[in-house]
Amino acid sequence: MADDRIESEAPAITAWQKGVRIEPAFLPKERVMNERTAGLPERAQRLVARAERWIERREFDAAERQLKEALEIAPAHAEVLRLLAVTQHVRQRYPQAIELLRRAETAQPDDALIQNNLGSALAELRDMDGAIAAFRRATEIAPTIPTSWFNLGKAYDATLRHDDAAAAYARAIEVDPDGFPAYVQRANALRAMGRVDEAASNFRRAIELAPTSAEAWCGLAGLDAAKLDDADLARIEALYARKDLTVASHCLFGLAYALVLEARGRYQEAFETTLAVHAIRRRQNNWDAAGASRIAEEIATAFASPPKGADDASLGSEVIFIVGMPRSGSTLVEQILAAHPEVEGAGELTVLPEILRAESVRRGVDFPHWIGDATPADFSRLGREYLSRTARWRTTHARSTDKNLQNWQLVGAVRAMLPGARIVDCRRDALEAAWSALKLQYGNALPFTCGIDEIASWRRDYETLMQHWDATLPGAVMHYDYEALIDEPEARIRALLDFCGLPLDNACLAFHDVERDVHTASAAQVRAPLRRDTARAGHYGAVLDPLRTALGMPR
Secondary structure, eight states: OGGGGGGOOOSSSOTTGGGOOOOOOOOOOOOHHHHHTOEEEEEEEEHHHHHHHHHHHHHHHHHHHHHHHHHHTTTTTTHHHHHHHHHHHHTOHHHHHHHHHHHHHHHHHTTTTHHHHHHHHHHTTTTTTHHHHHHHHHHHTTTOOOOHHHHHHHHHHTTTTTHHHHHHHHHHHHOOTOOHHHHHHHHHHHOOOTTTHHHHHHHHHHHHHHHTHHHHHHHHHHHHHGOOOHHHHHHHHHHOOOOOSSSHHHHHHHHHHHHHHTTTTHHHHHHHHHHHHHHHHHHHHOOOOHHHHHHHHHHHTSSSOOOOOOOOOOTTTTTEEEETTTTSEEEEEEEHHHHHTEEEEEOOOOOHHHHHHHHHHHSSSOOTTTTTOOOHEEEEEEEEHHHHHHHGGGGSSSSEEEEEEEGGGGGGHHHHOTOOOOEEEEEOEEEEEEEHHHHHOTTTSGGGSSSSHHHHHHHHHHHHHHHHHHHHHTSEEEEEHHHHHHHSSHHHHHHHHHTTTTOOHHHHHHHGGGGOOOTTTTGGGSSSSOSSSOOOOHHGGGGHHHHHTTTOOOO
């Protein structure tokens, strides 16, 4: 697995949400390859050999032509089918790849490589149950192949089964003790489970094996930058200064360096380093702030008055949506709710936007422009689809959360589809939240965190649309202030539970003792009692004045 395929930045967002993919295995070693093509007629052997050379050069169109000709000679040969599937997979033709791999599986049911490729293609189509089954089968067929265990861990991570993921990565390490990517991924899984010291140990081992791994260094710094020593700081500084890094690695080292500088009280340097990283990210992301603002305006226009939603006013009462800006206490709120015996914390789900995108495709009209044409029956159908797709989170608990922060844009749709759902908007001091978000690496998941002006624009859109929801849907959203929670924890926790229709449970007051997976940058913080000393922006003083100005705050 290539180094730059592994993204283990501080916020450990679900792998497929961040675009971390399981690459299909291309070509085995030559001796094994000869065994896999044994039995082919001579002409087919030559065609496959040519295709292999084209695949090595990543000339997949040429490889496809050779393999299709070979398939005419040997239409049921497993390796020809598998290689042809690879040429489809790498060009994102996943259904075609799966069809070919199913045929290969029929011809050769006990082939670990076929199962690995099948799991990869199924994962790309978000069939994670199918992907897990394929990767499991691969590990059963050939338990000494580390890639099978690694891919199984990735699939478990994508479904937030971090305990299973950590176990799979451990097996990959057992088979290949020098495979540093497994240590990085296992560290992320351990962090999600709150096993921070073990996570640090795994990041350290990855660094021993790959001293220039930006992913490992950034993951380690993200756990607790204050614990890194002078030697660590010197190594990160030297790596950040290198000119032979990929852009992604340079950015990761820069953010890790800034975190350690901040921990040492070198605030001006930390600020300048963070801005330098974001200048690079901005060029890479091409984030369209004006376009995002137009979408927010279109949503407000489409929901100028609430549409007539689902007839059943209680539909969705089992769901609690948590929205807001990043780094505003949302993980803490979910931890408090998940401490309640009736609630399962589901984390950052993409189900709601996926359903709305699919409905837009079905109608041939982009969201939100079809809202005015939707009937109560349409909204009921969409709401029930959401409940069906999230039912797995309510198998042992009556209620579940959905902590996709960007659902603040979709409050109107939530109320139409799931009128019984609760919506909690997490609030924190604007400067503190914005600066905290800018210090972390979210990959492509949150592109508006690529600079001061970008995050300020996103916050303005958020504030404007939340005001619109308050005006058109009064009382639908609870605005939950982080600073108030710190000042009066019991009173504010009681208020949160009351809004969500939950009876008081003392476990919610001791939320930090709850054992559950947390896959954001706050994984360690939410397992500690509330503290008043977590704010960082105040230490910067006038250094953060450019951010204050962008946010419309007084200097």
